[in-house]
Amino acid sequence: MSRSQDTASPITPCSPKKGEMISSIQLSRPFLTRLQIEYAQSKTIDNIVVYKQRRNQVFSFLMKVCNTLKFPMRTLETAMIYYQRFYLHNSFNTSTYHDVATVCLFVATKNEETIKKLRDIIAVVSQVRNMQLNSEQAENYRRKIIGLEIKLMETIAFDFRIGHVEEYLVKFSKTLSIPKEITYTAWLFSYDTYQLDIALKAPASSIAVALLELACKLEKFHVNISYRELFVNMEAVNETKVDLLDFYISNYNYSFFASIRPELHDTFMDLKIALGNVKQLVEREKRYTEEDAYFDERSYTTGERRFMLGNQRKRLYNEM
Known part of the structure; x- marks a missing residue:
């Protein structure tokens, strides 16, 4: 693929003729670099510390809902990915983040074929959040979630391709003859990756x-x-x-893994030292990100919008 094709603008306004509706083309980009994520969040999140705190709360909230409804791990994983993608292009508000998390879970149940009626999900959400809703309030909340659903799907450009870490853990551990006990440890690690933006950067x-x-x-x-x-x-x-080692070093007490293995708090610093300076994902100059139309403010009122699957990142083509 040529460079011009590889860096094509994800949102391409089409010049309308007189009397025609304005239209645009929006490409999905499943993976970004760390600096690209930070740049996008700088435009939608006023306080990144508060956002990360709320993200951890959302993880606990969604886990409780998923456990109550007996959803599999992949549904939780997909919901957390949608939640983080949503705030790459929409302003973060501390009064509505639970609503966004709820619609992310609702869409995730459809994508993962673990479908539940929205009313059933709202009933559990209300229970977990200690909300007392009468029938009228519950109906209004249901309509609110339905309204957010289309906004979420437009934000992710209707790209429902989600790979699941759990499936690869099972597959690779068998291929490499890794004992089940160690695979279980890796599986516990995966829960903490959902609290980070790792899935936005790597398959x-x-x-x-x-x-x-x-x-x-x-x-x-x-x-x-x-x-x-x-x-x-x-x-x-x-x-x-x-990313995971840095999280454990600085926030181990808030991790899921710490609830299972609290005695390993100091071990991760040793693992980070042993890892050394390794080659990570390549970052492009900041100006390329600033000029990238993918990070322009999203319009949800354009007369006609077309959504296409696309991936700017050549390094990941072999893994898709």
């Missing part, structure tokens, strides 16, 4: 390999992993390991 296959490697290091189990044979990107694997 599920690369995340799974990173978690298996960290679990093997933690349990002192030697394994030889060929990234080429598993069709994963080394830089994406390293990016995942660095």
Whole structure:
């Protein structure tokens, strides 16, 4: 693919003739770099610390709802990815983030074929949030969520392609003959990746390999992993390991893994030191991001909008 094609503007306004409606083309971009994510969030989030705190609360909130409704792990994973993608292009508001999380879960149930009626989801959401809703209030809230649903789907450009870390963990652990106990540790790690923006940067296959490697290091189990044979990107694997280790070093007490293995608090600093300076995902100059139409303010009132699947990142083509 030529460079001009690879960097095509995700939102391309079409010049209308007199009397015609304005139209635009919006491409999906499933993976971004760290600086691109930070740039997008700088335009939609006033206080990133508050946003991250609320994101962790949303994770706990959605986990409780999913457990009550007996949704599988993949539904929670998809909902958290949608939640983070939503705030790349929409302003974060501390009074509505639970509503956004609820619609993300609702759409995730459809995508993962774990469908529940919206009324049933709202009933559990109300219970978890200690909201007392009468029938009229519940109906108004249902309409509010339905209104948010189309906004979410437009934000993600109707791109419902989601890879699941859990599936790759099972597949790769069998291929590499990794014991079930270590695979379970990697599976526990995966819950904490949902609290981070890792899934916005790396595909599920690369995340799974990173978690298996960290679990093997933690349990002192030697394994030889060929990234080429598993069709994963080394830089994406390293990016995942660095992000997760940094999270455990600075916020271990707030992690899901700490609730299972609290005694390992100091171990992750040793793993980070042993990891050393590794090659992570390549960042482009800031000016390219600033000139990228993908990060322009989204319009939800344009007369005609076309949504297309697209991926600017050549480094990930082999993994899609």
